[in-house]
Each structure stands twice: as structure tokens, then as C-alpha cells.
Amino acid sequence: MRDPFNAFCPHSTARLEGAxxxxxxxxxxxxxxxFDIAGHVTGGGNPDWLALHPPATxxxxxxQKLVDAGxxxxxxxxxxxxxxxxxxxxxxxxxxxxxxxxxxxxxGSSSGSAAAVAGELVDFALGTxxxxxxxxxxxxxxxxxxxxTHGRLxxxxxxxxxxxxxTIGWLARTPHLLARVATILLGISMDDAPRPRRxxxxxxxxxxxxxxxxxxxAPAIDGLTKLIGxxxxxxxxxxxxAEWLRHQSALQGREAWTTFGxxxxxxxxxxxxxxxxxxxxxTRADDAALNTASEFRAExxxxxxxxxxxxxxxxxxxxxxxAPLAGQPRSVMWQRRVPVITLTCIAGMTxxxxxxxPAGDVDGLPVGLSLLARRxxxxxxxxxxxxxxxxxxxxxxxxxxxxx
Amino acid sequence: MRDPFNAFCPHSTARLEGAxxxxxxxxxxxxxxxFDIAGHVTGGGNPDWLALHPPATxxxxxxQKLVDAGxxxxxxxxxxxxxxxxxxxxxxxxxxxxxxxxxxxxxGSSSGSAAAVAGELVDFALGTxxxxxxxxxxxxxxxxxxxxTHGRLxxxxxxxxxxxxxTIGWLARTPHLLARVATILLGISMDDAPRPRRxxxxxxxxxxxxxxxxxxxAPAIDGLTKLIGxxxxxxxxxxxxAEWLRHQSALQGREAWTTFGxxxxxxxxxxxxxxxxxxxxxTRADDAALNTASEFRAExxxxxxxxxxxxxxxxxxxxxxxAPLAGQPRSVMWQRRVPVITLTCIAGMTxxxxxxxPAGDVDGLPVGLSLLARRxxxxxxxxxxxxxxxxxxxxxxxxxxxxx
Numbered sequence: 001m002r003d004p005f006n007a008f009c010p011h012s013t014a015r016l017e018g019a020x021x022x023x024x025x026x027x028x029x030x031x032x033x034x035f036d037i038a039g040h041v042t043g044g045g046n047p048d049w050l051a052l053h054p055p056a057t058x059x060x061x062x063x064q065k066l067v068d069a070g071x072x073x074x075x076x077x078x079x080x081x082x083x084x085x086x087x088x089x090x091x092x093x094x095x096x097x098x099x100x101x102x103x104x105x106x107x108g109s110s111s112g113s114a115a116a117v118a119g120e121l122v123d124f125a126l127g128t129x130x131x132x133x134x135x136x137x138x139x140x141x142x143x144x145x146x147x148x149t150h151g152r153l154x155x156x157x158x159x160x161x162x163x164x165x166x167t168i169g170w171l172a173r174t175p176h177l178l179a180r181v182a183t184i185l186l187g188i189s190m191d192d193a194p195r196p197r198r199x200x201x202x203x204x205x206x207x208x209x210x211x212x213x214x215x216x217x218a219p220a221i222d223g224l225t226k227l228i229g230x231x232x233x234x235x236x237x238x239x240x241x242a243e244w245l246r247h248q249s250a251l252q253g254r255e256a257w258t259t260f261g262x263x264x265x266x267x268x269x270x271x272x273x274x275x276x277x278x279x280x281x282x283t284r285a286d287d288a289a290l291n292t293a294s295e296f297r298a299e300x301x302x303x304x305x306x307x308x309x310x311x312x313x314x315x316x317x318x319x320x321x322x323a324p325l326a327g328q329p330r331s332v333m334w335q336r337r338v339p340v341i342t343l344t345c346i347a348g349m350t351x352x353x354x355x356x357x358p359a360g361d362v363d364g365l366p367v368g369l370s371l372l373a374r375r376x377x378x379x380x381x382x383x384x385x386x387x388x389x390x391x392x393x394x395x396x397x398x399x400x401x402x403x404x
Numbered sequence: 405m406r407d408p409f410n411a412f413c414p415h416s417t418a419r420l421e422g423a424x425x426x427x428x429x430x431x432x433x434x435x436x437x438x439f440d441i442a443g444h445v446t447g448g449g450n451p452d453w454l455a456l457h458p459p460a461t462x463x464x465x466x467x468q469k470l471v472d473a474g475x476x477x478x479x480x481x482x483x484x485x486x487x488x489x490x491x492x493x494x495x496x497x498x499x500x501x502x503x504x505x506x507x508x509x510x511x512g513s514s515s516g517s518a519a520a521v522a523g524e525l526v527d528f529a530l531g532t533x534x535x536x537x538x539x540x541x542x543x544x545x546x547x548x549x550x551x552x553t554h555g556r557l558x559x560x561x562x563x564x565x566x567x568x569x570x571t572i573g574w575l576a577r578t579p580h581l582l583a584r585v586a587t588i589l590l591g592i593s594m595d596d597a598p599r600p601r602r603x604x605x606x607x608x609x610x611x612x613x614x615x616x617x618x619x620x621x622a623p624a625i626d627g628l629t630k631l632i633g634x635x636x637x638x639x640x641x642x643x644x645x646a647e648w649l650r651h652q653s654a655l656q657g658r659e660a661w662t663t664f665g666x667x668x669x670x671x672x673x674x675x676x677x678x679x680x681x682x683x684x685x686x687t688r689a690d691d692a693a694l695n696t697a698s699e700f701r702a703e704x705x706x707x708x709x710x711x712x713x714x715x716x717x718x719x720x721x722x723x724x725x726x727a728p729l730a731g732q733p734r735s736v737m738w739q740r741r742v743p744v745i746t747l748t749c750i751a752g753m754t755x756x757x758x759x760x761x762p763a764g765d766v767d768g769l770p771v772g773l774s775l776l777a778r779r780x781x782x783x784x785x786x787x788x789x790x791x792x793x794x795x796x797x798x799x800x801x802x803x804x805x806x807x808x
Contacts, residue, residue: 091452091674265733268676270495273668276680329669
């Protein structure tokens with residue numbers, strides 16, 4: 001397959017034909033190289049992981065479901081190493097090219113999946129989202145992406161990172177296809193989805209976005225407000241989001257080290273410097289900090305649940321700015337990283353579903369507007385995205401292909 | 405060239421013929437891949453360093469001196485990445501094999517140089533020693549190694565690490581050849597070298613060695629005592645050596661980051677995990693800790709200078725134990741690493757010359773005894789090693805080849 005965006009793993013020959021009949025017949029998809037395909041080694045974006053693991057013995061259930069529904073899996077996509085990254089830069093395999101923002105990072109860690117979708121190499125793609133890894137590349141690449149309710153889809157036969165955050169998600173160019181995949185994977189129908197009656201514009205989240213991004217998303221927010229009828233601008237939390245991030249980082253870092261630490265210790269694998277730095281930062285929080293973070297998370301969930309009645313959606317910027325330039329120094333990217341994951345940690349810490357809509361652009365660079373609802377309300381988010389698209393044209397900046 | 409010990413860099417074709425006449429005609433040597441050879445890229449043990457640097461424009465003066473003296477440079481040798489390691493393990497190019505201790509690490513970072521000498525692939529080899537990188541592989545591989553007085557040889561056209569510690573050194577199977585190289589590089593003669601009249605057996609250093617290593621080195625110490633005439637067992641420092649190490653680590657870590665930090669930040673290179681960990685640990689000491697460490701170093705130099713009159717040598721174990729098994733987890737090697745560099749930091753912090761003699765073995769595994777003298781007394785150490793060899797047979801466990 002032609003791959004002008006370095007979206008696909010050079011080493012993987014994993015392909016699966018779709019079933020002859022089913023609701024997804026005729027569609028193609030790619031899977032991030034964290035998903036197991038029986039008979040193939042799952043590489044996880046790191047050549048030492050690839051070299052030191054045997055072929056998978058079973059195919060990830062989500063991949064199998066899609067194939068059984070008729071979609072063809074046409075390749076594995078590049079990812080940040082062991083899903084530890086938010087910008088899509090990979091020191092071993094190179095950074096996938098952002099088809100919608102040349103010279104800019106695609107976002108990660110589901111970088112190849114987003115590039116393959118945005119570049120129209122596939123109809124949709126599977127990713128994973130632990131700290132923003134579907135939502136961020138969706139925003140940067142100008143496509144749709146959903147992180148469903150945490151725990152709703154089993155994270156099975158997929159390389160884990162931090163289980164209390166790990167979530168399977170997917171990316172597409174239209175809300176229609178995003179919803180069709182949801183129908184297969186979550187077993188939901190958007191026909192009988194509840195309709196929100198209140199939109200909360202998250203002031204503390206928008207405060208983190210750059211002014212140009214806020215301005216770019218304003219028309220879509222106005223449209224949503226008209227569609228839903230009632231809008232409230234307010235802060236989501238009395239605690240600064242920077243503190244949310246601190247707790248998320250402690251929890252995610254510890255879990256990631258629990259997942260990978262022994263393997264790293266045993267094999268001394270090669271990582272891009274920043275990935276090693278990330279892992280090492282993750283080991284710094286002590287048990288007391290971990291306990292505090294756990295308690296904070298439980299309370300944050302309670303507080304957000306109070307806000308999120310069944311008829312409420314929150315809207316927030318998916319990312320605080322469009323895709324940064326690729327190839328910048330680590331120190332620059334680290335500064336860019338902090339506000340990005342401050343926004344994504346809201347759904348991460350609360351396990352709520354979040355859907356990113358390609359709702360605006362800043363000087364031609366895409367930025368996403370996110371919809372967030374209470375746990376389990378994935379259908380409401382998808383139905384809202386469909387309505388916003390068809391009635392208001394929100395998100396209708398994608399290629400137009402596969403509106404089906 | 406046949407390379408059963410993975411001593412040589414797979415990527416380097418750098419070779420230099422020796423001059424037709426000169427005191428080293430007929431001898432071959434290798435140079436750690438930190439030394440520049442004009443027209444060739446110096447790789448530094450890291451493939452991203454190799455890929456991102458142009459060929460050297462001049463040959464390192466020490467290499468040139470040896471070639472001008474008639475020795476042939478037959479290859480570049482493997483090293484720990486950017487000389488950041490003490491055991492010789494390299495995640496990219498593999499760990500050189502210890503010819504004298506199969507299944508064990510060769511020691512590093514001058515790992516390939518030591519393996520090439522111990523495995524009789526060359527007559528001698530150049531290495532560098534910042535925190536022990538010549539002395540440790542000399543001990544583990546059962547050969548001679550010298551770290552001359554810091555600053556005596558310019559560290560020129562060599563990849564630096566931590567300039568206030570960086571020292572060019574060399575390895576050989578006999579004290580004779582070690583001395584012949586010294587004659588060329590340092591311009592000294594052992595004929596008129598002073599003869600020590602007192603040996604200090606460093607109790608605080610021997611306390612760090614394992615009992616079996618102490619026992620293995622005891623006969624050589626007895627021999628030296630007889631040879632020199634006067635022996636004193638005493639502590640080198642009223643400050644625990646663990647504290648010396650803490651200060652050395654702060655200073656070396658900061659200097660190494662000053663040397664490499666911008667390059668790392670710009671290029672996000674791939675490192676074995678432990679190398680990245682090493683660099684990151686090196687950035688932790690704050691300015692106050694650095695100041696304290698500098699002051700400690702100045703005072704440690706003063707104190708040791710008082711002890712080291714022109715007729716005194718110190719003897720200490722080069723390493724606290726023989727070469728550890730290769731391929732052990734990082735956490736195990738980290739524990740092994742600490743006592744090793746606690747011993748080597750004595751010369752490191754004081755800039756004194758140290759010569760390691762292959763003076764014993766533990767269950768067939770070599771361990772070195774080190775001689776240390778005041779700054780500038782390189783000739784006294786070399787002359788003493790020659791006398792100990794010829795009169796007492798100390799160090800005469802090497803192959804016997806090239807006693808010339």
C-alpha cells in the first residue's frame with residue numbers, strides 16, 4: 001500500500017480480510033500497533049519490544065468484531081513507543097506526517113492511525129487513549145475521534161499502559177462512520193440516544209486554550225448552544241486543572257511502570273530519550289502521593305457526576321492549540337505537552353466519554369472541539385455529533401468521503 | 405579482522421598505517437570510538453550520534469603520536485554510549501565479550517579496547533577514563549590499564565564527557581608495553597623514575613571490596629610491601645568514600661549534561677534505558693549541591709596531596725569484585741555499579757594517576773590491584789609496575805605475549 005504519511009508500521013504484514021457480509025462491508029481500517037493480530041508480533045512502536053516478543057496467539061476482540069462485521073484490516077499503524085507520548089514523534093520509525101498540517105506533528109500516541117484516516121488511506125482506524133492518545137491526534141489531524149467510557153470495551157489483547165486509564169478508541173473523517181463503528185463495538189444505536197438539553201462550556205478548560213483556538217471554536221459552540229437550547233459557561237472544577245494533571249501523572253506514571261518496569265529492567269531497551277524520561281518521571285511519586293491522587297480522583301469523579309446529569313454535555317477544546325511544528329527540541333515540546341494533557345486528563349481522571357469534532361482551524365491548522373458526557377452516554381455524544389454535522393455543518397470540514 | 409569478542413565497531417573502517425620507523429614499529433593498537441580519525445565519523449557508541457555527525461577533520465593527537473611512532477591503528481572499538489557506563493553493556497552494538505571471563509561483562513566504558521587487548525587482537529589500545537572507564541575494564545579483563553594524571557594529556561579531538569574528569573588512558577597485557585606507550589604519549593622515561601619508599605594500603609577502599617577480592621589481592625600487596633620496604637594501612641579520607649561518590653556524581657552528571665544536553669534536547673536520540681537514566685540522574689543536583697561538591701573536591705585534593713609525598717604510593721583494589729555476569733537486570737547492575745565507582749572516584753576527584761595491575765583472581769576471574777600516586781608521578785607508577793613484574797612476578801598472569 002502506498003503510504004505517503006509514514007502511517008503504517010514498516011515491519012508488519014498483518015492484514016485481515018473482512019467478512020463477506022455485514023454492516024461494514026467495503027470499509028477498510030487500520031489498527032495501532034498495540035492491537036494483537038494472531039500470528040503477528042505486536043510491536044508497540046519499539047523495535048526491542050518487537051524483537052523480544054513472540055507472535056500474538058489471538059486477535060484483539062475489537063479487531064475481530066470489525067472484521068466479522070465486514071471491514072478489512074489493511075495494516076498496523078505507527079505509535080509513540082509503548083503509547084508513551086502525546087505528539088506522535090517516534091525516534092525509531094519516524095514521525096507520521098500530519099496530512100492536514102504539513103510540517104507539524106500528527107499528535108499521538110495513535111499517530112499513524114490518525115494520519116492514515118486524515119490522509120484517506122483507510123476509512124477509519126483503531127487507537128488507544130490513556131492520556132489523550134486518540135483525542136489529541138484527532139484534533140491535530142482534523143478528524144473525528146472518540147474515547148468511549150472507560151471500561152466499556154475490554155482492553156483485551158492490546159498492549160496495556162496504565163489500566164485505570166487505558167481506553168480503546170477510534171478515528172474517522174465523519175461522525176457517521178464514527179457512529180457505525182460504535183454500533184459494532186459498543187452495541188449501541190444512535191437512533192434512540194438521549195438528546196442533551198444543556199451544554200456546559202467549560203471555562204477552566206477554555207482558559208487553557210490559546211486565544212486563537214478559542215476564537216476558532218467559538219462558532220461551533222454557538223451552533224451547539226442553539227441546537228441544544230441551554231448553555232452555561234462555568235468551571236468544571238473548584239480545583240485548578242493543573243492539580244488534576246499532577247494527580248493523573250502520578251497515577252498513570254506508577255501504573256505504566258508497573259506495566260513495563262520489569263521488562264525495561266530486564267532488557268534495558270532502547271528508547272527515544274524523551275520516552276525514557278517519561279517513564280522515569282513516572283516513578284517519582286511516592287506512595288503517599290499515590291494515595292492522595294487516588295482520593296482526588298474518586299472525589300473528582302463524584303463532583304463531575306453531580307454536574308453531568310443525563311441531559312448535560314460539556315464542551316471543551318480538545319487541545320489548547322493546533323499541532324506544533326515537528327522536529328522541535330524536547331524542552332520546547334515538553335512545554336507544549338503540559339497544557340495538552342491538562343485538557344485531556346479531565347476525561348482520563350473521570351472515565352467519562354469524550355468525542356472530538358474537527359470544528360475549527362487556526363490559520364488553516366485544524367483544532368478539535370470536544371463533547372464530554374457522563375459515563376455510559378457514548379450514544380448521546382455520537383448522536384449529538386451527527387446532528388451538529390447534519391443540521392449545522394459542524395465538523396463538515398473533512399474530505400466529505402464516506403459520509404455513509 | 406577476525407573479532408570473536410565484539411570488540412570492534414561494526415561501522416568503522418578507520419585504519420592508520422604506522423610510520424616506517426619508530427619505537428613502536430611492529431605493534432598494533434585500537435582506539436575507542438571516542439577518538440577522532442580524520443575522514444571518519446566518530447560514533448561514540450551511539451548510532452544517532454554516528455548518523456548526526458560529519459566525519460572528523462583531524463586525527464586525535466594521541467592517535468597521531470602513536471602512528472608517528474610506528475604503531476598501526478587497526479580499528480575503532482566499542483564503548484558504552486557516549487562513555488556513560490561502567491560495565492561495557494551497549495544496547496545498540498551489543499556488549500563486547502570478556503576474553504578472560506566468559507559470560508561476564510568486560511567492564512566499560514572502554515569495553516572494546518579492553519576486550520581487544522585481553523583477547524590478543526591488538527597489542528595495546530586507547531581508552532578514556534572519566535569515572536573509571538579504563539581502570540574497570542582493565543580489572544575485569546585481567547590486563548594493565550593506566551589513567552594518567554588528569555590534564556597531562558590534552559583531551560583533544562576526542563568526544564568529551566565531563567572535562568574536569570575526562571582522561572585519556574590505555575590498556576596493555578604487560579607493564580612493559582604500558583610504559584612504552586607512556587614514553588611516547590607522556591614523553592617520560594621510566595629509567596629515571598623515582599622509587600617509592602612507602603606504600604599506603606587504603607583501608608577505606610579495601611573495606612568496599614568483597615572478602616574474596618581482598619584475599620585475592622593480598623599476596624600482591626605483601627609483595628609490594630617487601631619491594632617498597634615500608635607499609636602503612638590507613639584510611640585515605642576521614643570522609644566516607646560514599647560521600648566522595650555523591651559529590652563526584654553531582655559534578656560529573658552536571659558536566660556531562662553540559663556536554664551533551666543540548667544535543668540530546670535537539671535530537672531526542674535513542675539510548676539504552678540505563679544510559680538515559682544516567683543522564684537524567686546527572687541533572688538532579690542543584691547549584692547549591694554543585695558548589696558543595698566543588699568545595700569538597702578542592703579539599704579532598706588538598707588532603708590527598710598531604711598524604712601523597714613524592715615517595716608514597718597508595719594501593720587499593722581497582723574494583724571491589726571481578727566482572728559481574730552479563731545480561732543481568734538494570735536494578736541488579738545498578739547495585740553493583742555503586743561500589744565500583746566508589747573506588748574509582750578517588751583518582752577521579754583528585755586528578756591523580758592510577759595504574760591497575762592484573763594481580764589476582766577470584767575463582768579464575770581476574771581482579772586488579774591499583775597503584776595511585778600524586779599528580780605527575782605517572783613515571784613512578786609505571787616503574788613500580790615494571791619492577792613488581794620483573795622482580796616478583798606481580799601481574800605476570802597475562803598471556804606473556806609482547807613482553808617487549
